[in-house]
Amino acid sequence: MKKLAMTLLVSAATLLPFTAQAADLTIWGLQAFNQQADDLITEMATQFGKERGIDVEYVVVPGNAMTERLAAALQAGAPPDVFMQVGPQAQYYAKLGVTLPLDDILATMRAVPGGIYESTVSQVMYDGKAHALPLEVDIVPMFARTDLLKDVGMEVPKTWADLRTASQAILKANPGITPFGMTLSSANDAESFSRMVVLSFGGEMFDKTGKTITWNSPETVAAYQYIADMFAEGTIPRSTLTWDDAGNNTAYQTGRTAFTINPPSIYQWMTQNDPDLLADTAMIPIPVGPGEKGRSANLISSFSWLVSKDTKRPDDAKAWLNHFFEPARYEEIIATVGGRWLPIYPAQTQSMPLFKDTPAFANFDEMARNGLVDGHAGPPSATAAAIFNAKIVTQSLQRMLVDGEPADKAVAWAQAEMERVASAQ
Amino acid sequence: MVKSSSELIVGRVVTTIGVIVALFWSLAPIYWIVVTSLKTSREIYAVPPTLLPARPTLANFATALFNSKFPQFVLNSATVAIAVTVISAVVGGLAAYPIARMQFKGRGVAARAIVMAYLLPPSLLFIPLFLVLQNLGLINTKTGLVLAYLTFTVPFCTWMLIGYFRTIPKELDEAATVDGATRLQTLLKVILPIAKPGLAVVALFAFTHAWNEFLYALVFVHSNDTKTFTAGLTGLIMGDTFIWGQLMASSVIAIVPILIIYIGAQRYIVEGLAAGSVKG
Structure with a gap:
């Protein structure tokens, strides 16, 4: 009994060194529907941190846990620097006033040859500004x-x-x-x-x-x-x-x-x-x-990136998003996800073998271009999201x-x- | 009154049926978890469902053990649960003894407050606790999770031990005092050795609470180095896609430590529950 008690005490003592080690940039991403994709984005975030000389932590959050975690973190005044949410939620966080406008990055994405699926953009617009960036298109056939x-x-x-x-x-x-x-x-x-x-x-x-x-x-x-x-x-x-x-x-x-x-x-x-x-x-x-x-x-809907208004590193946060959306790197992510995410760049839907050569995806480009968003015929809004909820x-x-x-x-x-x-x- | 043989037979039949129903009720979910963990994904979705795997596979276990972070999550769970168990038993014992034995102002209030603290639902506490842990710099640490768990295990252990200590004759304390023992010596050398079954029960319950806890684990920790297995399992639910095979295999793996501990400590548990909870 004494030996057992000692063993337990020693085990408990091993906890003591574990104190908080906050990263320079914390990113919360929704699960990307397969482990390989999550691992790839984690690796990219780590690599991004090394290139920029900062410590980056990428946290994979299950879809059904993100809202609760964000609620607690926002309440505590300690939200992640960058976080992902499903499209219509962007309106909610923008209305709360906890996000940074990201129009400059949206402009960079639009400048990629072929542009982006504009049908997704209205979801991330609040008060005339882009408070989030759609990172894929959710097609529902x-x-x-x-x-x-x-x-x-x-x-x-x-x-x-x-x-x-x-x-x-x-x-x-x-x-x-x-x-x-x-x-x-x-x-x-x-x-x-x-x-x-x-x-x-x-x-x-x-x-x-x-x-x-x-x-x-x-x-x-x-x-x-x-x-x-x-x-x-x-x-x-x-x-x-x-x-x-x-x-x-x-x-x-x-x-x-x-x-x-x-x-x-x-x-x-x-x-x-x-x-x-x-x-x-x-x-x-x-x-x-x-x-x-x-x-x-x-x-249609989409997962979106948002940047916390209170981030101490807005430049690093935006640099991460530019890094993520760089077309060649982004294409690798989409290919790894394996079809659940349609790329935000139409040119990639037309060029990537996954979509171009698979008959099952033949209608997806058209569906993404002509997709409607929640709240139709009006634009997406916090009211439409509240009605949905x-x-x-x-x-x-x-x-x-x-x-x-x-x-x-x-x-x-x-x-x-x-x-x-x-x-x- | 002597029962007739027909009454005895009826009694036995009813008892047997009751036991069978109770066993089915308790074991059917575990059976289904184990069987599902041994099936391929296609067979899991087969209609009609198969009671036994047509082609048993250990692939789900192999993936859970060697191609996922699940072993790390189990280790985190074990670390947190052991720490919570030790601290809860020690603090609970030290708090329960004076309430059970000594006369002081506020004793009754303290006892009731302990029960009330245990009854507060975690869903009400998780945001205030998050704020506390955030201010202490303990979010996303195992230490923080241990502190959070102590908010419900310490009141529970104290409450259980109050009842158990009351079953131990006061004359033993008095004899120790006459022999010159201090209060702490009496507790450590006289009471606790007798209260081993009670301590075993509270330790086991504290361990089980900490091992199975989900909400705090989901909110307070998020990295692979700190995540416990209950929160880790949610990673196998990807939107509307459930990775059932791995979910079930991981659940089987997570059941094993608890099962071993319960089997090993069975004698203490029965004694402790009988003496502490019922009489207390």
Whole structure:
């Protein structure tokens, strides 16, 4: 017992030398979807520090932990010098007044031959200035099972009407398959995907000024009704009401669903684990909605870099961003991520073998150029982000699907809730 | 009253069913973790799910042990948990003894305050604690994490030991005092040797608390040199992609130390819980 106690005491004593060693420049990056990419960026940050003669610490933060960590660090007055967040969040931090404008670096990026995907820029603009830098484009295509479509003699759907017809045929031929895996819970995926359906039908959340909420429209009601009809006939499974963000991934990867909407993480999984399923899969644009206002509404987002206003090393922080976005170095990062990040430079989408030579990515350049952002038809805003965080769209869908509220009433309820959130901003 | 044979049989059947349900309830998640850790990624997603791996693989363990930072995270967890355990047991013992044995003003308030401190939810404390650690320069250090964990393990250990010390006859203290022992000598030479089972229990609970803690580990430390395994596991959840095989293999590895300690200290735990918690 005494020996054990001594051993424990000695072990505890080894803790004493561990005191805080703050780096000259601290960078918090979101996980880049594979270990190799995280290691590469870490190595680049270390190398950057050596070249600049400073100590640089690159910290990989899981996506689900970044917001809490930043909240605590900002509260304590000790945020990292540079940090990464998902696109719409840039508005939030800019509004808090904790970020530095980065227009000069954005200008440098735009000067690269071919420029950048301008569709991502509005997300990082606040009060006329770029408070963040989009570092990739998040494309959210539809995944479609070509083998199941072939079995029922159909092509990949181009319109939402095609998708419903195909779903009905697939369900009839394969009662074990629930054709359209559309998340309808309160997960983030559900908020995003349901916006895509509504926007495809011609609905819009804001007018062009971004000041008036325009959710309650005949087009939005038609989109809600479309979802309700598929849900009622079983072509959208009831279980989607309980899915988390991984629910549709799992459903598609286990072959239980014929269509779903998701970033290319499903593609990455198939390349590593299921080449047969990959061979039977097409990544296609979001189907076009009905009527004159119908369109293929792909909602894009991006991870972004932000610089803390209180950084003691603004020049080093900006130098790191220039280092990161230097095209040759940046291309290496994108190649290592392996498809989950589309490069911010269109020229690289057209030249990199990963995108140029892989048929699955054939539509991505067009989808990135024409992608819509949250808050459409207005610009991205803190109000749009607050509405997203309040999960109003999915709540209204659940009122319709679970409580049996008519589509027009559910839409009207969502409009009122959105106006309430907007007035509190 | 003597039970009839049919009553005995019914009693045994009910007991057996109860034990089986309890075992299933406790062991099914562990079984699933172990089985999943031995499957390929494709098999993990197979429908219907397989109860046993069709082609068992140790690849997930190999990746966790040799191609990731997980061993470093486990070592960090062990360092922090051991330090927390030792300090909690020592401080808890020194705080519990006077409350259990001595008469002084504020004794009751102190005892209640200790229980209240233990009951404060970590989700309320993490930002104030972050500020404290930040001002002490202890963010992203194991020392800081140890200090944070002590905020809940010390009250817990003290509270448990108060109950345990009360089960030890006061006459032993009085005899030691008559023999000329000081209070500290009485505690160290008389009370603590008798209270070994109680100490074992509080040490084990402190270790388990520190080993399993997640929220503080997620917020207060972030580099690979300081991150504990609970925070490290979140790195295997990449957005909507779960690396299930590695997650489960890493969880199996993390269970092993706790399992060994519980099996080794089983006798003390049973004695300590019976004497301290129930009677206290």
